[in-house]
Amino acid sequence: MELRKSYFADVRKDGLNEIGQPRPRLDSPGHVTGKTAYFADRNFPGMLHLKMVRSPHHHARIRSIDTSEAEKHPGVVRVLTAKDVPHNVYTILILIQIGPEDETVLADGKVRWKGEAVVAVLAETERAAQEAAAKVKVDYEVLPAVFDMEEALKPGAPIVNEYHGQNYYLYDSGECRKVRFGDVEAGFAQADHILEQSYQSSPIEHAPTETTGCVVAPEGNDRFTCYTNTQAMFFTLDNASIILQMPGSKLHFVGGTVGGGFGGKVDVIVEPIAILAAKLTGRPVCFIYSREEEMQVSSPRAAEKVVIKDGVMKDGRIVARKVTGYTDAGAYSRHSPYGAQKGAAHYPGPYTIPNVWIDTYCVYTNRTPSSAMRGFGVTIGDFALEVQMDKLARLIGMDPLEFHFINAYRDGDMKAHRQPTEGAALIECMQEASRAANWPVAEKYMAISSYGKGE
């Protein structure tokens, strides 16, 4: 590894002992010897297996649920439905006052996506739980479903989630998150060229090698230990406390060892129901997603659509940018209202543009609820922005890297969110990239710096 110390020499401390030094990972010895304890490596005598009966429909009313045959199946200890869950309707971001509560732990009267949890079966063996789950009878009345975000926003579209009442998340700013800076229409009027393009992406599954799950053991004093691979330990503890209507002091969470997460294990899905099952049966319970559940049921990265309209001058300056972003939350909020909001913050890009208009919508559809994944709300936007930047450069016949230098934000520039830029290093990164990739740019671009203009 090479440290290029010529950059920011006056703002950087060089007396560092750790940066730049290889250090062994503390967890590696456990990994290579097979001794690292993942949640599923905990095994308790008498442990029950939880299997979920899931909705085969994208959108349906539940007329009735008959669990009588499943309850009689050999090896079955308990069957749970919505009425067993103390606080069945929840939303994870309620912890930071982002409501309304809009998701059921177990479906109550309605299912809103294919794969939604309806009935939990607890049995002595995995096989018995699977067999009994197949005997649960749910009578559905199939409802019209909507899978496309723009269709969902049209008047007359089927309402996906009644807790919202409309197919978008209602922010305090209205139907979308908004950024308004300068006068975008005046910017377009002034521009030599205007380019409007739309970009869209499909959901992406994290596919961790270890599937989502937890093992819960009653401690015998009405306290429960939950071994989990959540990436969001205290989020999970607090949400479990709300769902179970149990003080957090009754819940002991053990985790931190995650067999691959990538953002896919930040939802609160398996723990509350497994703790409830352990409480109601007095037995240890394990609830582990099958590979198929991990791929089909766990939250993916949201599908997104991004429409970018840019006004650009012949000399390379972007003078106006209008972006409309759509984030497909699927049937429930989970982390998507936050993801869409991040998009609003991100779409100006690391560029100084005097006139910016951004609207981002968090849209509900009858697809699998989406949630966090590495840079959610940002990653797809970056793809769109950077393809757009190259297209703009091509439109005015300019080298794409030089085009980036012209528009790159620098310290002191006012960002669209009215936050002055500080600590920018984009110019320097591009200078280094220009050398490393052997993609030369005009000498004047190699001479500039992130420290203010005209230096």
Place this chain on the structure above:
Amino acid sequence: MAKVPVQFTLNGSEKAEFVESGTTLLHALRDKIGDTSPKGGCHQGTCGACSVIIDGELRLSCLTLAETCNGADIKTTAGLAEGGMLHPLQRAFLDAFATQCGFCTPGMIMAAKVLLDRMPNPSREDVVEALSGNVCRCTGYEPIIQAVLTAARANSQNAA
């Protein structure tokens, strides 16, 4: 539920258990015998996290029924370190940052071990082929490939 006896050698020591007929070797090792080094990642034969060595051959313990292993010689990553000394592959995985979340690591090491046992000086292509049934979602594979090549070099230097 019908219980059947299973008896095999695990990492050099004799094991005997009763399991329900139809129990996979993965469950028998993890839940009955207590060797949790093989991991259940997919239970479909796709991820390789449950890889073990049976009579010198790499097998997937999630698709192998325990009762078909009577009399077999089974090796897992938990038995690789001898006398507290890491096996060269374990050392190389450690040094090369070939582990991140660590969930695929025991299976990867098993796949690498059967390769090096058979082919002490493998090419990069040989290593890629040998690891091709093992999924890693963290590293991008390159550090793992380098670790196996490094372990092979360490072995051949020790032999020389």
Place this chain on the structure above:
Amino acid sequence: MSLALQTFSTVKDANSALQASGTRYLGGGTLVVRAANEGDVSVSSLVRVTEPSLSQITISGGKARIGASVTMAAIARHPELGMIAPAARAVGGPAIRNMATVGGNLFAPAPYGDFAVALLALDASVATEDGEMPIETFLAGRDTGRAVVTAVGFSLPKAETFRFLKVSRVKPKGVSVLSIAALLQRTADGAVTAARIALGCMADRPIRAKAAEKALLGCKLTPEEIAPALAVAGEGITPVTDPIASAWYRAEVLPVHLGRLLLG
């Protein structure tokens, strides 16, 4: 009902046991144990046979007989089966090849079953206790057959007459987008006198590209002369749609890959 395994020393006894409902044959486990792990509760009983002949490979008089329990790895390393080793190596990763059997591959639903594609091109025969039948007949009726497959037999192809291609997105191991096997007899000047082409993933089980076979007759393997065969390669196919590829995509790329196989 839990899952239970019955082990028999003869095929005859196993065949009797297989008549019971909810019973399936256990080969290498890559299909049936997987199904059980995935929650398929329709199978409650597994049957296996330890008869040694099922694990034998016999080569004599230019013919190969491969026992149904022979693994892909055993075929791939057999010195006299080099010409079909690429098809055996195309199956799974090293651990799967140590487990997956020839017999099991005949039952593997698309996108699996690459080795059976090769066997179909080779016009293999499939043996059970009741006798032998052509692989095409066997594949057509495989869902209803209740007899243990004991072996497959085929004439060893001359190396230059047999070609195999598996297309996957992940290298070196990946699930098939499609696979193609071709057995081509040609005159000294290169004109095709007989062609047998088998396709994987173009239906739920391996099928032949009969229109393409016919169109190849008399052709030399040049881009111009094979063009009519490529144009009809998709006749009669109903490709599978799965997470690897859509039916549309598979149909689109089939002529491209068949062309590469024929010209390669």
